[in-house]
Amino acid sequence: MPQYFPPNTNAFVRWALLGGGAFTVALIVALPIYARTMNNAVGVPVEQPIAFAHNLHATQLGIDCRYCHTSVEVAASANVPASETCMTCHSQVRVGSPQLAALWTSWEADAPLEWNRVHDLPEYAYFNHSAHITNGVGCSTCHGRVDQMEGIWKNEPLTMGWCMECHRAPERFVRPRSEVFNMAYQPPSDQLTLGRELVAAYHIDTEKLISCSTCHR
């Protein structure tokens, strides 16, 4: 038998096989980890035309979320406030501040401020705030401690898997309706017992929650 390859080819092939196997395994592990943790803009502050601070307005000034996000309890969308809402105070407060220049321009031109969207589901996924708020899902469960944020960012990946995590077992997250706007709410130690009671009391239909057509209509 003729020798076409040097003798160390055997060792090379063996190592290449081992390396190839290790590489494949590493790739299979790494890709889902990347998709789950790094590619979803979680915790990345979004630039806005005005450096609006939730921690200042919601916590220090104690304004209720619904003062600005008026439709959150009754509609699918939680609206972002119009310039008029800001002007209820800022026509008086910090009038000359350069930070508020964009607000004044918009007010005088009677044109809406263009806020950049932070949470944005694809159009084929249906989401409804009121269904969640009236069934005891708190803002902080999905948006995190917005009341402590200087800027604004996503606290959760908003992937379908994330929605399903709750929809499969809502009792792990639901709280009394009275606590929905309590940003500092801590689940009690017996959350599961309380959760089951609340799921029953609010008539949450767990069958419906996991069917595709609930979100893909």
Added chain:
Amino acid sequence: MAVTTGTQLVKETTRVLAPGQTAGGIDDSVNTPVLSGKTPMWWWIGFGISAALLGLYLVSVVNLVTTGTGIFGNNMPVAWAMPIINFVWWIGIGHAGTLISAALLLFRQPWRTSINRFAEAMTIFAVVCAGLYPILHLGRPWVFYWLLPYPNTFGMFPQFRSPLAWDLFAISAYATVSLVFWYVGLIPDLATLRDSARSRFQKLLYGALSLGWTGSARAWGRYMRAYLLLAALSFPLVLSVHSTIAMDFAVSQLPGWNNTIMPPYFVAGAVFAGFAMVLILAIPLRRAFHLRSVITMRHLDNAAKLLLGTGMIVVYGYGIELFMAWYSGVEFEVFMAYNRVFGADHGWAFWLLIMCNLVAIQPLWFRSVRQNPIALFVISIIVSIGMWLERYVIIVVSLTKDFLLSSWFNYVPTFWDWALFAGSFGLFGTLFFLFIRLLPSVATSEMKEMVHHDAHHGSDYYETIRGSYHGEGGRA
């Protein structure tokens, strides 16, 4: 190695091996065209046509990806039209390879040896053509990996109760096992090529591919064990793959699809289509490569018998489908059967199918037809068309008219439906022409074993009986 140019026996024979073969002669007749620096003209013509069709395939795929599935004629309710017909058709063709190589090996049928190698290659290339269809049909082929069960961000696994999920596993298992089986079988033959390689390219190609095969007794012992194990592993696949594909239909609710007979009848249909393709490829191949001494009349005759046998099973299946439709008494089933046979839009397809798959194979009862390559070639082409029509009848005709009058729809394939189909022949042909140019299309090491057996022990019991049946003596 002997330097004689192969024993190119012109006389046809009905033995598994023409008399007077030598080990060197086998090597010469199979390997000379592979190692030769000159490529025959017919190869370039065939390869050129295939490559042109492959170009058409690529153009269709690019158009499909950039424009979307709207370029096809499918629309609700005929969501599964040409792409799935062609998928089932190709995968059916891919059945003969494993049947020949694994099932016939386990049943110790010596005639498998000279046709198994190219039949396996045919299987793999057909599975490639088939496997691409469902992926292209997805609409967004680039996210095909969503079909796999991996920890995705949707928090969803594939629906394991759905036969569509089983499909994926059935086909990928089949493709993998067929590929490994084929390659393992090739190793000793590749080593033979390596040992007589002339150009540097050949030395490196066959040297690398033969994985340092030494041909020692120990290597052979392990090799034979591995080969047998692989055969045992792939044998169940012959039955399972097409059963799974049949269940895509059988598990549905649609009249014309939800028949329990589907799996066995699809398997028979697959073997039927597969052997037709084996004949379509073998008949020109044995002529072009002067392989008439190793792919003999015996092979053609046996393949023709299998064609006839499985064909009759398939026709029985058609009968049972219609009988069951009537016997069930279900209004929709009865209508489906009536529409399939007498429907104004597609009735022709059914009758053409009967002509192809029932009438055209009847001459195979006669030995003179079974041993006439030209007749076999023509019948095999008719059978291939018939098997395509069978899937057309099952898929399209059942879907166009289902339960609701308001959702009836007449399906007409578009230019791109045909372009992709014609292109898939280009893909198959390109691969096959490369295969016959670069790799030995007959399993030479196994043939040499047979030559040895033939020369030293005479023909075996089986051979003797068959030999006298065919009117030829036993010993070489």
